[in-house]
Amino acid sequence: MKNSIKLSVICFNILMVVIVFIATILLSRQFITLDKILSLNNIIVLIVLVILTAILSTIIVRSITTPLKKLDKNMKSVVSGKILDTRHIKDCSNLREIEELTNSYSQMLELIKKNHFDLNSQQSKTEIILEHIADGVVAFSINKQVVHINKPAIRLLELSNSEDTFEKITKKLKINVNFDEIVYLSNYKSIETKITVGENVLNIIFAPFFSNNLIPMGVIMMVRNITENVKLDNMRKEFVSNVSHELKTPLTSIKGYSETIMNGNLTPEEVEKFSKVINQEANRMGRLVSDLLQLSRFDYQKVNFKKMMFSIEDLSKSVCEKMKFVASEKHHNLECIVTVAPPKVYADKDAIEQVIVNILTNSIKYTPDGGDIKLYVGSINSNAYIKVVDNGIGIPEKDLQRIFERFYRVDKARSRKMGGTGLGLSIVKEIIDGNDGTIDIKSVVDVGTEVIITLPTKVKV
Ligand SMILES: Nc1ncnc2c1ncn2[C@@H]1O[C@H](COP(=O)(O)OP(=O)(O)OP(=O)(O)O)[C@@H](O)[C@H]1O
Ligand SMILES: [Mg+2]
Incomplete structure (x- = not known):
């Protein structure tokens, strides 16, 4: 020109x-x-x-x-x-x-x-949002290349730099989806699937995106980590199944024995024996229901701990005295030993009494007859502690990390035979947490178990 x-x-x-x-x-x-x-x-x-x-x-x-x-x-x-x-x-x-x-x-x-300027600010806004959301987002162009990927997507999908196309990513994740189907055949609907990557369960959604005049521009892949939801869902299912099972067992015995009594032709001794079983099973159900109610109050934060300063030494000694009778039934040697005079603790006295009773009951239950059970009380680093040591059957290492879960028992049959429901330690944990204390369990199978509890000695403001 x-x-x-x-x-x-x-x-x-x-x-x-x-x-x-x-x-x-x-x-x-x-x-x-x-x-x-x-x-x-x-x-x-x-x-x-x-x-x-x-x-x-x-x-x-x-x-x-x-x-x-x-x-x-x-x-x-x-x-x-x-x-x-x-x-x-x-x-x-x-x-x-x-x-x-x-x-x-x-x-x-x-x-x-x-x-x-508008476009730039819009783009930087979108980029900031995409980088700060917990969900992963991957955008593929119409020729199946990755055009945008945020950090959560890289982390959740465990992707490397070389995985930069739709085919490579879906192949790695073993997802059977067709790009063209998402863009052209799905009637603009999204495709949803669940996969497991490493320890995470991921919910993946593929959806096409379009230009203003509805020309397909590519596919967006959204990744949500649903591991916690799946875990909670499983726990809920497990909980319902556990409660039903725990209630069904005593109910079956109550029904069976009561029908036998109703049918007559029993000696007075047999009637007495069966009635005792019915009574025991009813008590067991009662205990289960009251434990469940207590846990439910913790869940809904309806428990108001009545905290006060009190002597943990006096409380430990008095609980030990009360439990001596139960321990003597199994010929255990139960002792309360004060190592260093502990300072007063700030907690709910009745709740801490329940904790000590629960821990000692476990030691009595899971220690073969004639065992040694010691309750140490003392002070360490200006904190008060209680330590219950037994020489019982112990807890295998693999079970230790789940021991505070509701209904978790190492040996279900054995524990149930002893009248346990597997809720004791979960209640103990809730009480200790609610009183700002700590609890730790160490155990070696066939050697014994050690439960250490620390409690605050100062009023929390
Ligand atoms: N001192 C211990 N020695 C060996 N095993 C123990 C001891 N304490 C607890 N356990 C194991 O931990 C499990 C859970 O204990 P937890 O107190 O929660 O339930 P439980 O004693 O079975 O029933 P509950 O206390 O509700 O009557 C027990 O079933 C038992 O297998
Ligand atoms: Mg118990």
């Missing part, structure tokens, strides 16, 4: 010179002979005219091409992503048309600048 303007202006000027020259010849031929016209003077005049024309044409060409060149340079910068100022190209031409063109261009540039 630049060359064509220059060329056409020069050609136009030369043409004008030639026309003027020929016209001069034609007009002068009537008065002057051809020899005179082609005289040296006239040839010089012609050359001067041509030079003047060339200079004139260069000036005209420059006045048009210089602003156009600047405009062109500016446009190229815009195309390459830089938004430039138009002020310096506004004043560089006196031609009205060029000025109008520059003005229109400036307006257009202002609009582009504004849109560019």
Whole structure:
């Protein structure tokens, strides 16, 4: 375009010179002979005219091409992503048309600048949201390349840099989905699936995304970690099944024995024996229901611990005395030993009494007859502690981490036979947590178990 303007202006000027020259010849031929016209003077005049024309044409060409060149340079910068100022190209031409063109261009540039700013801020907002949400998001272009992936997606899907296409990612995750089906055949519906990656259960949703005029642009993959929900769901199911089972067993005995009694033909001794069983099973159900109610109160935070300062030494000694009778039934040697006089503790006295009874009951239950059970009470690092040590059957290492779960028992049959429901330690844990204490269990199978509890000695403000 630049060359064509220059060329056409020069050609136009030369043409004008030639026309003027020929016209001069034609007009002068009537008065002057051809020899005179082609005289040296006239040839010089012609050359001067041509030079003047060339200079004139260069000036005209420059006045048009210089602003156009600047405009062109500016446009190229815009195309390459830089938004430039138009002020310096506004004043560089006196031609009205060029000025109008520059003005229109400036307006257009202002609009582009504004849109560019809006787009940039929108994009950075979206990027910040995507980086800070817990869910993973992967965007694939229509040619199946990853165009955006946030950190949670990389972490949850355990992806490496080389996994950068739809095919590679779905193959790695063993998800059987077809890209084209999601984009073209699913009637714009999303496809949902659940997978397990490492220790996590993930819910994956694939959905197509479109341009303003509904042209498919690619696929978005959303990744949500549902491990906790699945765990809670399983715990809920397990809990319901445990409660039903625990209630069904005594109910079956109560029903069976009561029917036998109702059928008659029993000796008074048999009636007494069966009635005792019915009574025991009813008590067992009663204990279970009251344990469940207590746990449910913890869950709904309906328990208000009545905290006060009291002597843990006195409480431990008195519980030990009360439990001696139960321990003696199994010929255990139960002792309360004060190591260092402990400071007073700040907790709910009745609840802590329940904790000590529960722990000692376990030691009595799970220690073969004639065992040694010691309750140490003392102070360590200005904290008060209680430690119950037995030389009973112990708890296998693998079970130790689950011991505070509701209904968890190492040996269900054995524990049930001893009247246990597997709720004792979960209640103990709730009480200790609610009183700002700590509890730890160490155990070795066939050697014994050690339960250590610490309690705060200061009023918590
Ligand atoms: N001192 C211990 N020695 C060996 N095993 C123990 C001891 N204390 C607890 N356990 C194991 O931990 C399990 C859970 O104890 P927990 O007190 O919660 O329930 P439980 O004693 O079975 O029933 P509950 O206390 O509700 O009557 C027990 O079933 C038992 O297997
Ligand atoms: Mg118990």
